[in-house]
Amino acid sequence: MDINKNTSRRSFIKKTAIATAGISIVPRHVLGSGYIPPSDKLNIAVIGGGGKGYSDAINAWNNGASNISVICDVDWNMASNAFKKFPKAKKYKDFRKALEEVKDIDAVTVSTPDHTHAVIAMAAIQLGKHVYVQKPLTHDIYEARMLTEAANRYQVVTQMGNQGASGNGVKQMAKWFDAGVIGKVNKVHVWTNRPVWPQGIPTPTDKPKMMDGLDWDTWVGPAKMVDYHPLYHPFKWRGWWNFGTGALGDMGCHLMDPPFRVLGLGYPTEVETNVGAVFVKDWNPEYIPESCPPSSRTQLKFPATEKNPTELKLTWSDGGLRPFHPDLIPADHSIGDNDSSNGVIMIGEKGIMTCGTYGRNPKVYLNNGELLTFKDTQESTLPEHGHNAAWVEACKEGFGKEKHKALTSSFDYAGPLTESVLMGNLAIRSYMLRHQTKPNQFKYPGRKKLLWDGTNMAIKNFDEANQFVKREYRKGWKL
Structure with a gap:
C-alpha cells in the first residue's frame, strides 16, 4: 500500500512550478494536505458505510457542511442506508480502487472491522488525506506505532473515534x-x-x-x-x-x-x-x-x-x-x-x-x-457529533494549526492509548x-x-x- 516515491516527488515539483508561475488562486487539491479554506467543504470518502460507518458519515457530513463524495463498503446491503442518504456519492467495494480513481478526496473516515483499520488509514495518509479512524485505532501494536509516525510524517489531521474523549x-x-x-x-x-x-x-x-x-x-x-x-x-x-x-x-x-x-x-x-x-x-x-x-x-x-x-x-x-x-x-x-x-x-x-x-x-x-x-x-447524548465535527473543522484549517492541536484524540495521543x-x-x-x-x-x-x-x-x-x-x-x- 506504499505510495511511489517518484510520484511524491513529481507532485512536489508540480506544486512548486504552479506556485512560482505567479498564480494567486490555487485549487485546494494542488496545495495538498491540510490547506483547505475554512469556507470550503471537504470532500469525504466513507470507508465502511454500514453500522458505525453510517453514523460517522452523518456526523462528518454535518447537515451539508461537508460533501460525502465516496461510499465504499464490501457489503452494499450493509451500506444501503448510506447510499440512500447520499445518492450522489460514488459507490465502491474496494477502498484501493476508490482512492486510486477519485482524485479530489480531502479526507477519509474508516469504520471497518478492526483488522483493516491500519491498511486503509495508511493508504489514505500516504496520499495526503486526513483520516478519522474508529476505535481501536489498529489491530496490533506495531500498526498503531506506524500510523502515529505516518500521520506526522505526511502532516495530515487525524482523530480516533473514541468520542468520550471530547465529552x-x-x-x-x-x-x-x-x-x-x-x-x-x-x-x-x-x-x-x-x-x-x-x-x-x-x-x-x-x-x-x-x-x-x-x-x-x-x-x-x-x-x-x-x-x-x-x-x-x-x-x-x-x-x-x-x-x-x-x-x-x-x-x-x-x-x-x-x-x-x-x-x-x-x-x-x-x-x-x-x-x-x-x-x-x-x-x-x-x-x-x-x-x-x-x-x-x-x-x-x-x-x-x-x-x-x-x-x-x-x-x-x-x-x-x-x-x-x-x-x-x-x-x-x-x-x-x-x-x-x-x-x-x-x-x-x-x-x-x-x-x-x-x-x-x-x-x-x-x-x-x-x-x-x-x-x-448534554449527558443524554453522546459527544460523538462534536468529536467528529471538530476533526472536520481541523482538516479545513490544516496540520499543526490550532484546531488540530485542540483535537482530543489525534494519533499522537490515540496511538499510545x-x-x-x-x-x-x-x-x-x-x-x-x-x-x-x-x-x-x-x-x-x-x-x-x-x-x-x-x-x-x-x-x-x-x-x-x-x-x-x-x-x-x-x-x-x-x-
Whole structure:
C-alpha cells in the first residue's frame, strides 16, 4: 500500500512550478494536505458505510457542511442506508480502487472491522488525506506505532473515534485531578460487560452459502483467509483474533481514556492477565486459540508521570467481571454506569474518582465523606457529533494549526492509548499459548508477568509473546 516515491516527488515539483508561475488562486487539491479554506467543504470518502460507518458519515457530513463524495463498503446491503442518504456519492467495494480513481478526496473516515483499520488509514495518509479512524485505532501494536509516525510524517489531521474523549465528563475529571482533589493515584479499575457477542467458541467448520453481493476477499483483507461464515460477518467478527480485538478492543479506548488522559499515562512497563476457561466433555479445558476468551482480567503497571508522580496499577475486567465497591463508596451507590455494567474507578490519596462509559456521570468520593458530582447538560447524548465535527473543522484549517492541536484524540495521543489497550490483548494471547510436553499433557508458558519495553515494542522476558506485537499479512497486502 506504499505510495511511489517518484510520484511524491513529481507532485512536489508540480506544486512548486504552479506556485512560482505567479498564480494567486490555487485549487485546494494542488496545495495538498491540510490547506483547505475554512469556507470550503471537504470532500469525504466513507470507508465502511454500514453500522458505525453510517453514523460517522452523518456526523462528518454535518447537515451539508461537508460533501460525502465516496461510499465504499464490501457489503452494499450493509451500506444501503448510506447510499440512500447520499445518492450522489460514488459507490465502491474496494477502498484501493476508490482512492486510486477519485482524485479530489480531502479526507477519509474508516469504520471497518478492526483488522483493516491500519491498511486503509495508511493508504489514505500516504496520499495526503486526513483520516478519522474508529476505535481501536489498529489491530496490533506495531500498526498503531506506524500510523502515529505516518500521520506526522505526511502532516495530515487525524482523530480516533473514541468520542468520550471530547465529552464534558472527562474534562471535569481532569479539572478535579489537576486541582489536587484526590491527590496521587496508585490504583485504577476499569471494567466492561463486553463481550455481547460470541467468544470462547470453536472455529466453525461448516461452509454456508456466501451472502449475496459480499466481496469476501476484500473483507478479509490482510488477515488470514478463512471461508465465509455468519459467525464472522456481520458484527460477530469482534470475537475472533483474526479480525477483532475482543472486549478490550471494543471498549478499552473508551474506558481507559479517562485515566490515560487525566493521569497523563504513557507506555506500561508490565502486564499480567488471566482468562476465563471454556470446558468441554470430561471436564477438559478447551484450547481455542482463534477465539477471544469469554472473560479476562488484566493488570497493567504504569510508571510515574509528571501529572501523577507515583507508579500505578490499572486492572481491566471484562465478561461480566467488575471490581467490588470500595469502602468509600456507599453500598447503595452504583459504580460507573447507573447499572454498574461499565466504568472507571481511580483511587487516590484523598479520595476516589469514578465515571461511567464515555466519561459520563463523574463523581468524587472524598475521604472526609464529601461527595462531588457533575451535571452535564448534554449527558443524554453522546459527544460523538462534536468529536467528529471538530476533526472536520481541523482538516479545513490544516496540520499543526490550532484546531488540530485542540483535537482530543489525534494519533499522537490515540496511538499510545491504543498500544496500551492492545498490550492487554498481547498478554491474553500469550496466556493462552500452550506447549505439548508429553502425549496429552500441556504447559502454558505464557502464564507469567510480562515485562514491556515500550520504546522498542518488545516483551523483554518472554520472546514468544512478541509474535503478537506485529501480525503477518496475507500475500498481496502490506502496510
